[in-house]
Structures are given as C-alpha cells and as structure tokens.
Amino acid sequence: MAVYKLKTPISEEDARKLKVKDTIYITGIIFTARDEAHHRALEFHEKRKELPINLQGLAVFHCGPIVKKKGDEWIIVAAGPTTSTRMDLFEDEFIKNFRVRVVIGKGGMGKRTTDAMKKYGAIYGALTGGAAVLAAKAIKNVRSVEWYDLGMPEAMWVLEVEDFGPLTVAIDAHGNNLFEDVQKRVEETKQKIYEKLGA
C-alpha cells in the first residue's frame, strides 16, 4: 500500500507499477468526461477526426463540475466525482483508442473496463464521492473547455492540477478490482447477517 506522486503524461510502465489499495496524487493535466464526451470522442475516432487535445498518458475524470466565470476566466467551484458505472459502456474503447492511463471516479467499474486496463496498462483511481471542495482545491487552472455545446456538466474541461487526490487505486493493470473483491465478500457474509437478525 504505497503512496505515489505521478506527473502527466503517465507512461504505461508507471501505470503497471501501481497495485490496488495504493494511494496516488496526480500533477499535470486531467480532463473531465461524462457520458456525452465519451460518446463524442469515440465518434471522432471512428470518423478519423482529430480530438481537441491529445489524451495519451492523461487522466480522465468522471465529473460534472459547478463552474463560474469571472471576467474571461473559468473558476471551478465544486468538482466531485460522478458514478463511474455509466461509463462502462465506453471506457474499454476509450482506453484502447486514446491510451489514457488513469480513470478517476467513484463507485468502481466492471469487468469490461478491468480487462481493458489489464490489456493496455491503465488504472482506476477512486476519489471520495461528495468531496467536491477538496477536489476543486487541487485544480489550479482551467486550461480550456472543449465541446461546451454539451452543457456545463457534460463538456470536456481540461484542467491543470497539483497533487490531485488522494486517489485509491481500486482497479489495477493486473486484473485486480477492489470493488469486486468487496462485493464478493459482502455476498458471502449475507447469510451470516440474516442468521444474526433471525431473518
């Protein structure tokens, strides 16, 4: 259970070094993407259109922030993670095509994503749900906003971050999935709980 400080772009080798339960902090560039931005990025890829930024080695953040504009400048007010399971639909292709190395969110992801992370060398970092001010504090600057036509929560916000975390490695590049382990253990204790309750 080591603590790592990573700088973007993150290499495949660095991503593969990480194990579940490790803690990481990220410095550099991360970008937000929810359902809509994932969808559009994959559409761009299919049509061989260039993305607004090169995503290789970056971290994708499942987040729909509260952002306010002060003059010409965007300021992130609150930016906690959203539930990641919705992005299970896209994430394997996303990792394959764009080689992001870290996926940041809450609640964990499923087998398809876990398999892609193992194959291409990426990890899932769990950020504390609801801890929106803490997350916003580590965001130093909004570098750009792409695809704002999708609306504030669904747009792609490109962010400069410093020691963004703590992120708990919950899926590593070796096929381990902490959320699935916990869920398995929970199912195993279910009968014991019923018995204790006399239910």
Place this chain on the structure above:
Amino acid sequence: MADEKTVEDVAVKLLQLAVTELPKDVREALQRAYREEESEAGKTQLKAILDNMELAEKTRTPMCQDTGVIIFYVKAGAEVEDLDKIEDSLRKATRRATKEVPLRPNAVDPFTQRNSGDNTGRFFPFINWEITSGDSLELTVLPKGGGSENVCALGMLRPGEGVRGLKRFVVDTVIKAGAKPCPPNILGVAVGGGADIVIKLAKKALLRPIDRPNPDPELAKLESELYEAANMTGIGPMGLGGRFTVLRVNVDYAHRHPASYPVAVAVQCWAARRASARIHSDGKVEYLTHKVV
C-alpha cells in the same frame, strides 16, 4: 410576524447553511467513524470527507457539487398569518439561493429533458406541510442528492413475512446499493401505512438527529440491530471495504392494512444535509440545527 420577506430570507439562509455546513450530530458521527475505522482504504475516504467538510465550511462553498433536489418541511402554527404566501416565498428563496450560494440547477423536465436553470419547476421545490398549534413557523430544508436517492427502495411485503421480512429487505437494499450512495449512509426505515405513506415516513426519518436514541425502546432496539447488520456487510466508506457502511438507522412506522406490509428504505449520503429554523410571531428567528452569529 413571519412576513413574506422574513420567510424568504430565512429559507435562503437555511439552503446556504445546509449545503455548506453539516449539522453537529452528522459531523460528530463522521469524526467517530474516522477514529474507529480499521480498514486503511476506508480511513483514507473518511479523512477526505472530514477535510472536505472543514474546507466547505471555511470557504462557504457547497460540500458536494450535487446540491440535490430541494425539499422543504413546513410546520405552520394555525395562528400564523398569510399561510398561503409561504409557498411563493420558498420558491423565490430557492431561485435566489441557486444564484447566491450557488446551487447546481437540478430541476429537469422529465419529458423535454430541459433543465429549468433555477431549481424551480412543477412540484420543485417540494413542500411537505404540517399544521401545528400556536403562532410560530418552523422551516426545514433537505437538499437530497441523486446518488443516494437512486437506491431508495419500496417493498410491498406479505404480512406473513413480518419484521423478519423487513430486516431482510433492509439488508438486501444496503447490499444492492453497495458503493453507489456514497457510504457511510444514514438510513430512514419505515413500515406500515401504504406505498406513499411508508416512503414519506422513511424520508422524514432522515431529519431526526442521529446522536440520541429513539424514545421508543422497541424501535431503538430495532434501529441498533439494523445498524449492526448494515455494518456487518463490510461495504465500508465509499464501498472500498470497512466497518462503517452506515452511521445510523432511524425507524418510524404507521398502522397498516391487514393485507399489506409496506416497507421503505430512504438512503442518505454521508453529506447528510439539513437545516431548520423557527420564526416566532414577533419576527425573531431561532436556528435549530446550526449556529448562526
């Protein structure tokens, strides 16, 4: 007198207090969970929750970007004047708070999918009314996040299953919810009445402070049994494993139809935001959940 402007101002203040500062009982429960949590991953999550809580309070920023669906509970004394104007004041307050705090606009038309942009719409904010005796007005706001709302559950059990069925239903709901409702959670559990009554009672149970036992010793016993059971699952803070899946279970009930055994579980995230105030007939305002200087 609780004039329109006072009601509006107090409601704005309550919304601001609720989303930026947790009531003392919730804060203390989270601090205790951090002290007693044994799983390292769980402890990391609780530390982040506590740090975030302090920072939100200090900077007067919403602790979570999801500032929820806005629900008011109004206890209106029968002698309060202009009762018919209160709803309008609460809608105005919601619009103002959305801009001033700010809150995330969360009122979406379910057919056109258009967001109204100011947290008002049909039945939004939602107001629960209760008429009491006297001449004071008590306002409570419950901004309710979507992640935990999505795992609330209603079970129309068979009377033969009884309390055993109720217990099983609560455990199953917690397990099915897993990491999704941002644990550690508070559970409002209710039994009896009918489908609508039981879910309303369960949600209202979320308003009860979590630092004192239920005055009914039988219910207190059931609450502590359900608390132990939910925490035996090991789901833990944010679903990463640990001792604290729930901070508290609050139970309420209504008498039921002989053929029905309705059970409801209302799930609240760790950011268990609520705020209350009483407006007295002389216009004096007393804040009940928060210290206001």
